[in-house]
Amino acid sequence: MKRITIILSLLLVVQLFAVPLLSAQDADDEENVTSSTSVIELQISSLPEAKLLFNQKFKFPFLAGSGALTKGNNIAITLTGEVTPITLGLIAEVVWTPIAFLQAVIGGRAGTGWKVNLFGGELYGIGFNREDGGGLSEWYGNGFKELQWEAYAGGVFQFDFAAIFPGDWHHVVLRTYHEVGYRGNSAGGPGDSWYFENDDGENMNGFDYYGNFLVGYQMPIFWDTVGILTEMELYLYDTPNREDWGDNLIRWKFALVNHFSIGKKFGIAVLVQFRTVRNYNEANWKELYYQNRTLDTSNKLSFKFYRVAGLFSYKF
Numbered sequence: 001m002k003r004i005t006i007i008l009s010l011l012l013v014v015q016l017f018a019v020p021l022l023s024a025q026d027a028d029d030e031e032n033v034t035s036s037t038s039v040i041e042l043q044i045s046s047l048p049e050a051k052l053l054f055n056q057k058f059k060f061p062f063l064a065g066s067g068a069l070t071k072g073n074n075i076a077i078t079l080t081g082e083v084t085p086i087t088l089g090l091i092a093e094v095v096w097t098p099i100a101f102l103q104a105v106i107g108g109r110a111g112t113g114w115k116v117n118l119f120g121g122e123l124y125g126i127g128f129n130r131e132d133g134g135g136l137s138e139w140y141g142n143g144f145k146e147l148q149w150e151a152y153a154g155g156v157f158q159f160d161f162a163a164i165f166p167g168d169w170h171h172v173v174l175r176t177y178h179e180v181g182y183r184g185n186s187a188g189g190p191g192d193s194w195y196f197e198n199d200d201g202e203n204m205n206g207f208d209y210y211g212n213f214l215v216g217y218q219m220p221i222f223w224d225t226v227g228i229l230t231e232m233e234l235y236l237y238d239t240p241n242r243e244d245w246g247d248n249l250i251r252w253k254f255a256l257v258n259h260f261s262i263g264k265k266f267g268i269a270v271l272v273q274f275r276t277v278r279n280y281n282e283a284n285w286k287e288l289y290y291q292n293r294t295l296d297t298s299n300k301l302s303f304k305f306y307r308v309a310g311l312f313s314y315k316f
Contacts, residue, residue, distance in 0.1 A: 086125030129201030154179025206237030
């Protein structure tokens with residue numbers, strides 16, 4: 001499985017050095033490529049997490065018409081390399097815009113990781129979550145010998161009220177995205193639970209649903225966007241007795257979103273996020289293997305602060 005590490009490393013290096021080179025091809029391919037954009041992003045948060053991303057996006061005209069709803073029809077292809085202190089990954093995504101307010105999305109992701117000890121705690125980039133024989137949770141894994149992968153398809157509906165009431169201060173925007181994907185760990189089998197990017201370790205190979213809703217207001221000033229983002233996720237695979245620990249419940253996140261632009265190249269996004277968490281009957285539920293927990297059916301969910309996250313971007 002060392003080839004997984006070598007392939008991911010080589011592709012990430014190619015992505016890194018391709019950023020300035022591919023940006024320069026706009027002038028040469030103007031007849032075929034509407035735009036080519038390179039972006040470096042840094043994501044940090046109040047949790048012990050950070051991610052560096054290298055994005056390369058190409059946009060091609062496709063079935064474009066002369067009307068207001070079809071003149072911008074295109075296909076956009078985005079390639080992304082991402083690095084965190086505990087993972088390394090690649091993402092490829094294709095977005096087709098057949099009409100101004102609709103988009104179709106397909107994509108895939110592959111990544112691997114490792115375990116890190118930090119300030120007396122452990123961060124799991126990848127690996128498996130299992131019961132230790134005494135009812136508690138235990139990590140095990142082989143690091144670079146495992147590959148987390150995902151394939152997904154989704155759709156976007158978006159609308160800007162300025163299309164009806166033109167004006168620089170009339171941009172009230174609505175956007176909703178929904179996808180179904182299949183996620184897996186290459187070393188996992190039926191019933192195996194796994195971690196990725198230090199999540200809760202409650203994933204299994206199978207289908208997953210994700211959706212979000214954004215209501216925002218865009219302004220022609222330095223502070224150019226403010227909005228509210230709602231996210232939801234649900235495991236679509238069936239696990240015996242999953243209702244006992246709340247595996248069948250939708251996981252919700254809510255965020256206040258702010259975006260600031262510094263010239264045409266720099267951008268800063270700040271999110272203050274809250275989420276729902278499940279309530280359990282056991283006092284030591286955090287130590288238990290998650291399938292040994294019992295949901296408090298009289299008070300299933302609580303609403304709690306999650307994190308403050310920042311995204312810094314530079315466009316070439």
